Amino acid sequence: FISMHGGLLPSPWQPNTPPLPPTPPLCHMVAGTCEIVTLDRDSSQPRRTIARQTARCACRKGQIAGTTRARPACVDIRIVRTRQWCEMTPCLDDEGCDLLVNQSGWTCTQPGGRVKTTTVTSGVLK
Numbered sequence: 001f002i003s004m005h006g007g008l009l010p011s012p013w014q015p016n017t018p019p020l021p022p023t024p025p026l027c028h029m030v031a032g033t034c035e036i037v038t039l040d041r042d043s044s045q046p047r048r049t050i051a052r053q054t055a056r057c058a059c060r061k062g063q064i065a066g067t068t069r070a071r072p073a074c075v076d077i078r079i080v081r082t083r084q085w086c087e088m089t090p091c092l093d094d095e096g097c098d099l100l101v102n103q104s105g106w107t108c109t110q111p112g113g114r115v116k117t118t119t120v121t122s123g124v125l126k
Contacts, residue, residue, distance in 0.1 A: 029058035034065060034072035067118070069093065070108070083120075090118065 029035070034057035042050040055072035057065040066075030067090040075088040083104075086097035091108035095116075098107050105119035 029056070031058050032060050032063070032074050033058055034074060036072060066090070085118075085120070091116075 034055050036053055036055050038052075038054040040052045042052075053072075055065065057072060057074050059065060059074035062077055063074040064077045064080050066073055066080060066088045068075065068088055070090065070092050073088070079085065079087045084099070085103075085106040086099055089097070090106055091097045092110075095108040095110050098109070100106060100117075100119070105117065108116045108118075110116075
């Protein structure tokens with residue numbers, strides 16, 4: 001399972017999203033795929049939404065749960081070990097990716113200047 005926290009929500013996480021359907025046992029997942037299991041939002045701060053999502057992935061050998069185009073995905077384990085987060089293409093196609101100075105995560109900057117920040121602690125995307 002991975003847990004991600006972002007400063008602002010990417011487009012698939014808009015409010016009023018219908019609840020996620022129940023998930024089948026992990027043994028029924030196709031190798032190399034991920035699915036979102038839980039998604040929580042906190043909009044208590046003005047102009048800021050904190051999102052926490054948990055996903056489960058059935059990754060192949062040499063892969064680990066990560067993020068590609070703002071969705072959970074199996075990525076090369078080397079990316080996580082070296083903390084070169086932008087190599088897994090975590091942002092949407094029209095966004096720019098930048099590593100945080102201490103390599104604790106990344107930012108995705110939209111053309112209009114809106115910034116989404118994702119941080120990683122103890123191997124868990126936050």
